[in-house]
Amino acid sequence: MKRVAILGSTGSIGTQTLEVIFENSDKFVVWSLVAYSNDKLLGQQVEKFAPQYAALISRDGVECLVDAVKEADVAVIATRGIVALDAVMYCIEHNIDVALANKEVLVTAGKLVIDALKGSKSRLLPVDSEHSAIWQCLQGSINKPSKIYLTASGGAFVGKLADQLQNVTPADALKHPNWNMGAKITIDSATMMNKAFEVLEACYLFDVDASMVEIVVHPQSIVHSMVQFDDNSVIAQLSLPSMKLPIQYALTYPQRVSCNVKPLDLTTISSLQFCKVDEASFPCARLGHEVYFKHPLCATVMNACNDVCVDYFLAGKLPFLSIYSTVRYMIDTYEQQLCDAEYTLDAVKHWDDVVRKHTIKFLEK
């Protein structure tokens, strides 16, 4: 029985992880649950799964995240932002597997995490559907990929032009065509900022250069990503859109077991569509490639600023297109002064805090 710590248990990934564990109760036991502030749902989860440990970050402080992983075999990281950075590092230092659903950990601290993994028996198991797909496609390969095709649904506004995006509302942006996810990530999907994050994640997870990662818009979210090898053979992973599959694969890896997701029926779907990213309308999509070649703390600037902007957009206080222009402004503002900055976990936390405060001040003006 694998003891599973779930950090962020009341969010979309957290609750689906609990479903996977419930459906595989012969293999997994819930060891610990940590939520941010949803005490009601956490209480229900504690009642159903009887974990050894449960905590609320808003009440018990961020230290509870490290406490929660201490005796686990695998920690599912499904928190928002960089709050779980220390817990991830603790896992790696103590040979605990990390099933990573959170994007920000690798976006901000990717190089630090990958370096730490080198001396550890801990495995970094991707849970993001795209990275799970890439990982599945690379199984058994003794060659590195020559290219990664990162598929993108394109989000709620796929196919729209920039001038059609000027007055879109949070309600519009939250209508994702394929995925039922948290609000933050659904907005990141609408701006395609999520792809900037995922490009960086892919670089760290699969040891490739950002120039080897191409974003391909695939509005149906059936092909979850693809890899290409030196011989120009491409391997792709497909399934109906469901986060339960990548969650379960990360937990049961390298085994596959029956999963509560319907089989794919390509003859009914009949056609799979692919197109290039419209970078003029969705300039955020390009930021991962751009930031990859800058000082690694620039990704922290991008992430922290975007996080604040999404909250402002959701609150109706920032136009959709200003998410990009604000992030763009902050990257340009900080790039120079970060040039020689030391890159440590503390620096990530420091600049995350600095940029959040700066962004709030900037947007409140």
Added chain:
Amino acid sequence: MKRVAILGSTGSIGTQTLEVIFENSDKFVVWSLVAYSNDKLLGQQVEKFAPQYAALISRDGVECLVDAVKEADVAVIATRGIVALDAVMYCIEHNIDVALANKEVLVTAGKLVIDALKGSKSRLLPVDSEHSAIWQCLQGSINKPSKIYLTASGGAFVGKLADQLQNVTPADALKHPNWNMGAKITIDSATMMNKAFEVLEACYLFDVDASMVEIVVHPQSIVHSMVQFDDNSVIAQLSLPSMKLPIQYALTYPQRVSCNVKPLDLTTISSLQFCKVDEASFPCARLGHEVYFKHPLCATVMNACNDVCVDYFLAGKLPFLSIYSTVRYMIDTYEQQLCDAEYTLDAVKHWDDVVRKHTIKFLEK
């Protein structure tokens, strides 16, 4: 340097194998070349590649096939029909790898070949694009597939209804939309008999039941096949249509090296189409599933009869739709008497001969 024997060197696969070897002359050397009767092209090949051994089946007899593999490291089987059966068995008995481009060997003697492999260090390396795809998709998996999606271009007449097929000519049938192959296999593609063969091959190569193999029509021939696992995750292999990629992969496996096939550009292709097989118009497509559950010699009947029918069709002496009805008739005719027949290599050769003669007699009436 791997010593490569090429059986069927003047055919489509044979000549492309020589191209692959020429492009990878640091890894491979042509050990032997055997052609059926094209002495002119064989002569040119001998001049260019200076093999240790060269022979013509029509002049030197079938024994030359075994002689050709004797000191090879890998034998590429690209002959037509079952002429290479003994050579394949020789390879397996002497731990020589077999890169199998010929369908008939597994169709007729699949169980015998797979049984022989159990006591051998010889590896059976699929060269057919579909089986290479399945093989690539299964790399690194510790799970067996729960389903195999065998893709089919649908051949020259994809989308046509049975009554539109009544008066089609050999010239029509030879116009394959994606693949430039030999005449026999192009007609098998037009009738979709090739899929019946490939279903059987897949069963033997990947140890699955025919009910687990589904044919999916994909007219573009970009997705070369797919596998599905217990968790309903599907892994697919894609590339532009080219036999050089599967030939090379079989030879360099498990390594991948640069291959002279253009990279896939899905955003230009823009959409991948899939549909069900029209079994009313292409009843041959279903014969693999049907024959799989009969005595294994029924596959020999199917293959031998089809082979003769294709020759008659190409000669303008048999209508297109009569290929199926003739094969159907022969399977029905022989099924009963084969019920208790011993299944050996000699039996395969015997019944192959019997059915060929019977089919000729039947068609000449």
